[in-house]
Every structure is written in C-alpha cells, then in structure tokens.
Amino acid sequence: xxxxxxxxxxxxxxxxxxxxxxxxxxxxxxxxxxxxxxxxxxxxxxxxxxxxxxxxxxxxxxxxxxxxxxxxxxxxxxxxxxxxxxxxxxxxxxxxxxxxxxxxxxxxxxxxxxxxxxxxxxxxxxxxxxxxxxxxxxxxxxxxxxxxxxxxxxxxxxxxxxxxxxxxxxxxxxxxxxxxxxxxxxxxxxxxxxxxxxxxxxxxxxxxxxxxxxxxxxxxxxxxxxxxxxxxxxxxxxxxxxxxxxxxxxxxxxxxxxxx
Amino acid sequence: xxxxxxxxxxxxxxxxxxxxxxxxxxxxxxxxxxxxxxxxxxxxxxxxxxxxxxxxxxxxxxxxxxxxxxxxxxxxxxxxxxxxxxxxxxxxxxxxxxxxxxxxxxxxxxxxxxxxxxxxxxxxxxxxxxxxxxxxxxxxxxxxxxxxxxxxxxxxxxxxxxxxxxxxxxxxxxxxxxxxxxxxxxxxxxxxxxxxxxxxxxxxxxxxxxxxxxxxxxxxxxxxxxxxxxxxxxxxxxxxxxxxxxxxxxxxxxxxxxxxxxxxxxxxxxxxxxxxxxxxxxxxxxxxxxxxxxxxxxxxxxxxxxxxxxxxxxxxxxxxxxxxxxxxxxxxxx
Numbered sequence: 346x347x348x349x350x351x352x353x354x355x356x357x358x359x360x361x362x363x364x365x366x367x368x369x370x371x372x373x374x375x376x377x378x379x380x381x382x383x384x385x386x387x388x389x390x391x392x393x394x395x396x397x398x399x400x401x402x403x404x405x406x407x408x409x410x411x412x413x414x415x416x417x418x419x420x421x422x423x424x425x426x427x428x429x430x431x432x433x434x435x436x437x438x439x440x441x442x443x444x445x446x447x448x449x450x451x452x453x454x455x456x457x458x459x460x461x462x463x464x465x466x467x468x469x470x471x472x473x474x475x476x477x478x479x480x481x482x483x484x485x486x487x488x489x490x491x492x493x494x495x496x497x498x499x500x501x502x503x504x505x506x507x508x509x510x511x512x513x514x515x516x517x518x519x520x521x522x523x524x525x526x527x528x529x530x531x532x533x534x535x536x537x538x539x540x541x542x543x544x545x546x547x548x549x550x551x552x553x554x555x556x557x558x559x560x561x562x563x564x565x566x567x568x569x570x571x572x573x574x575x576x577x578x579x580x581x582x583x584x585x586x587x588x589x590x591x592x593x594x595x596x597x598x599x600x601x602x603x604x605x
Numbered sequence: 606x607x608x609x610x611x612x613x614x615x616x617x618x619x620x621x622x623x624x625x626x627x628x629x630x631x632x633x634x635x636x637x638x639x640x641x642x643x644x645x646x647x648x649x650x651x652x653x654x655x656x657x658x659x660x661x662x663x664x665x666x667x668x669x670x671x672x673x674x675x676x677x678x679x680x681x682x683x684x685x686x687x688x689x690x691x692x693x694x695x696x697x698x699x700x701x702x703x704x705x706x707x708x709x710x711x712x713x714x715x716x717x718x719x720x721x722x723x724x725x726x727x728x729x730x731x732x733x734x735x736x737x738x739x740x741x742x743x744x745x746x747x748x749x750x751x752x753x754x755x756x757x758x759x760x761x762x763x764x765x766x767x768x769x770x771x772x773x774x775x776x777x778x779x780x781x782x783x784x785x786x787x788x789x790x791x792x793x794x795x796x797x798x799x800x801x802x803x804x805x806x807x808x809x810x811x812x813x814x815x816x817x818x819x820x821x822x823x824x825x826x827x828x829x830x831x832x833x834x835x836x837x838x839x840x841x842x843x844x845x846x847x848x849x850x851x852x853x854x855x856x857x858x859x860x861x862x863x864x865x866x867x868x869x870x871x872x873x874x875x876x877x878x879x880x881x882x883x884x885x886x887x888x889x890x891x892x893x894x895x896x897x898x899x900x901x902x903x904x905x906x907x908x909x910x911x912x913x914x915x916x917x918x919x920x921x922x923x924x925x926x927x928x929x930x931x932x933x934x935x936x937x938x939x
Contacts (some may be wrong), residue, residue: 352608356822362913395703407818409814409818410818428821429817429818430817430822430823431820431822433817433818433819434820437821438818438819439664439818440818440909441814441818445812445814445815446812446815447805447807447808447811447812447815448811449811450811452809454804457804458804458805458808458816458819459819461801461805462820462821464821466801467801467802467804467805467821467826468802468829469800469801469802469804470796470797470800470801470802470829470833471796471800472800472801473796473799474799474801474803474804475801476800476801477801477804511923515621515846516819520819520820597766
C-alpha cells in the first residue's frame, strides 16, 4: 500500500481492544481496569496529566509490559500473552516517547531496517549489503512522504530532534501497520514539524487505526476523533474532544493547561 | 557504503570520504597480503601460524562483542573444543585435515547453539556469567572424557595430506594452508558484517527496543551471531590443533576465554582488523617473554591497563580516530 494514500474514508470498526487492563508495580497500581476500543480509520488520543499511566498503557498494549490483569484483542486475536516482536509482526507497531532511531545508521538505512523484515531480507548473512538496494524505491517514497529528502544520506544522530521524530514515524510506516501507536509524536517539535506530522497522521489514519499519546491539546482538537482521558491509571472521561473538554473533572485535572 | 549521487554538501563529502577510505583499505589490504605471503621467509613459521590462528579467533570473538554487543566469557569452549574434535577425528579416524577442521567447526557451532540457547536471553554481566559457567562445565567434561586423554591431551596428531595429496608435514605448505584458512575466515566475517543480517545486528546493538518494536525476534538474531562466532572460533581452534599437532586443556580453560577478550580490546572492538593486531601483540609478547624469567601475565596485564587508560578504542580504533586515520577517510563510530 502506498503512502500518500488516496481519499478513501473507510468504515470505522474496532481493531484493537482492551478489557479490564491493569498493571501493578509491587504495591503501586499504575493502570487500573482500563477499557479501550481503537477503531480503524480513526485517530484516538490518550491524554492525561504526567504520571497518569499513558505510557504504561502503551507498553501493555504493545506487550512490552505484561498486564497484571485484563485482556487485549488485536484484529480478533487474543494477544494478552503474545511477545512484543510477534505483536509487531501482526501489524501493531509503536513509536517511543524518547526518539527511537538507530543513531549511527543513515536515514535511508533506518528505513531499510524496517523494510527488510517484511521483504524477507533480514536473515541473509551471505548477501552483500547492496542486496538491500532493491528496497530503495519504497524507502525513498517514505522519505518523500515525511519530507526528509534532503537528509536522506545523513546519519540519524546528526538530525534535529524534530527530524528524528519524523524519521521514526517514517520507519514505523515502513511496516505498513494496521494499528499505529504513537507515544507523544509531537513532543519537542517546532511548529513547522508539528504541522507536517499532523498532516501525515491524518493521512495515514484514513486506512489504519492510530492511537496517540499527546500533550499538545490543540493538536488533539485538530486531528483526533476520539479522546480518552487517563488520571492516576484510571479512565476519567471519554468522548470526542468537544465533549471531553467541557467535562468538569477533566478541566480540573488539566487546570491551567486546558487552553494550551 | 554505496550512495546514490546527491546534491547536499554533507552527502558529497561523505561519499568522497568513503571513497578515500575504500582506497586506503584496498592499499592496506594489498600491503597486508604481501607481508603475509612473504612473512615465512623472515619469521619462524610456527610462530606465524600460531599468530594467524589467534588472530582469527579474536576476530570471531569480535564478531560477537564488537558487532552484536555481547560479551562472552566462554569462547575457549569453541576454540579448544574444536581443537579436540579435529585432533580426535584426524588421529583416530584418519580423515584428511580439511574434513577434520570442518568437523571441528561443526562441533563448535553445535556447542555454540547449546551455550547460546541458555545464555542469549540474559544481558550484560549475567550473559557473561552463564557463558563462563557453561564453559567451565565443558572444561571439566574435557578433563574427564575418555577421548581427550585428560591432562595429557591428544598428542602427536598427524597433519596428514590436504585433499589427500598435499603433504602438510612440510612447514611451508602448512603455513600457506593456515593462511588460506585465515583469509577464508576473514572473508566470512566481513561478508557476515556487511550483509542484510549484519544490518539487523547493527540495529539491535544500536537500539534493541526499537528493533523489537519493528518485529524482530532479537534473541534469534543474537543466537545466529553467537553460533557464527562459535563456528569461526572453532575454525581457528581446529587449525591450531593441526599446527601444533596436539589438543590440550589449555585451549578450553577460562584463561583462554580471558586472553581472547584481551586481544580484542587491545586491537579495537568493532573494527574488522583490530583483533588481528591485538592477537599479534599478545602472541608476540608471550613468545618473546616465554624464554625470559619475567612472568608473561604481569606484562600482558600492564599492557592491558595501559591500553584501557590511554587508548580505550584499541590500537586500530585509535588509529581510525586519529588525525591521519580521519584524513584517510576512516570513520570510527562507537
């Protein structure tokens, strides 16, 4: 599937759901009884104050953490006990809060690492690296989509923070995931990059489900169809942005930052 | 690195630099090969063969430490184990030397699969401890097992005839055979590092979590690298058994595992040829100090401390990072 995507607004349907999700670290209950339904062709935001358990929920959904209780279903399959790499191969791919690029590889190689697996080029130790050149067309397409053309052959570590995040999104998209989990994709970005990334997310969400943790509420208001508010590991409110932002308890939890 | 031509200045600079680097590599490679071919006219061939075996062993070890980021403390198992296997099949079954070495390699790979299977899920110091524990178990197995002849080792192993007709009892033939084995081993390592598989290993070393999130079963890739490293260590060990015509407990002991770490660190981890120089230095020191009264271990220990304190990247690593190295276009990324 190519990324710029044509205008096809597909029907929303639940692709990833969690029921009664809980996680405790010793005596501390980080996530308590969370139910989530992530829908195809929708952008779902997970917001909440610091320490609300947003990243923990991400780690649980992608199986980087094992839930203490509850169940997770991805595309009709129970993945509560599935290891994280398998979950990724099933089409649930995440980004990280701290930018997760391969720092000493070039932009092109970062993306090719992601493209290697679905193309069956990852176990071949007898071939030269130039065997990866046949991934270049697809990689360049992705580079073009996210606007990294000028940095194509730069070392990832030399990119600015915002550009690294953009690269990370391109790498994630390389896997053509069915469900995309983005952990604070806009954190630390300049206004220009925020615009670019918002557009990319809006585009890709036309044919897949997106769940994103985001602090920038204007971005949430702008691109998200559905909002879940977490506080102290529990769901405080749910609904579209307009409804959630009117909620008394949410205003209280977000006091002072609601008009960000 | 093959780059498609591109307008950006940094890209052009990088392409030019990697072009000078590959020229410099080619030049050094040529000089190195010529030196290796003429070396037996100037040096004692047995010493050179020992050096080549240890150089290959260190490079195989570096495949794991430098390119996968795993510190194994049990690599003597593969080196010494293969030496026993090769020595046994050549002496008792009368197979030709190349078959004997291949059996040694296969045995080492199998041992690597077993040890790797138990160790690979652990990280850092735990990984090192498990490899050490398993290699100690193998040491005591070798001490007790019948075919290794315990403290005596397997002695007077015939070198035999390569492919059935080249007599390796002749030192010159043996030297070029060992040189051939060494070069094959180095080519395999080079290809392995610069392959699609090597790319994944690099990405795992750079950011393991991210590799998992892209759907890579990290443990399997590490196991693959472990087995490859073990097999190549076996190639070195089996060859060494034929050079010295015996296999002993020294080669499976923990000191040997430590020595190969020393060689790799001295030469420069994560550089292809660094361990060759590290092995050269250690083996030379051992050889020339063996006849003196001064204990070798103290000297190697001091050399190691100086290395860690003054040039942490190792001999070759420091050269790459030096002004001359950068001028020639080498890049040291660690």
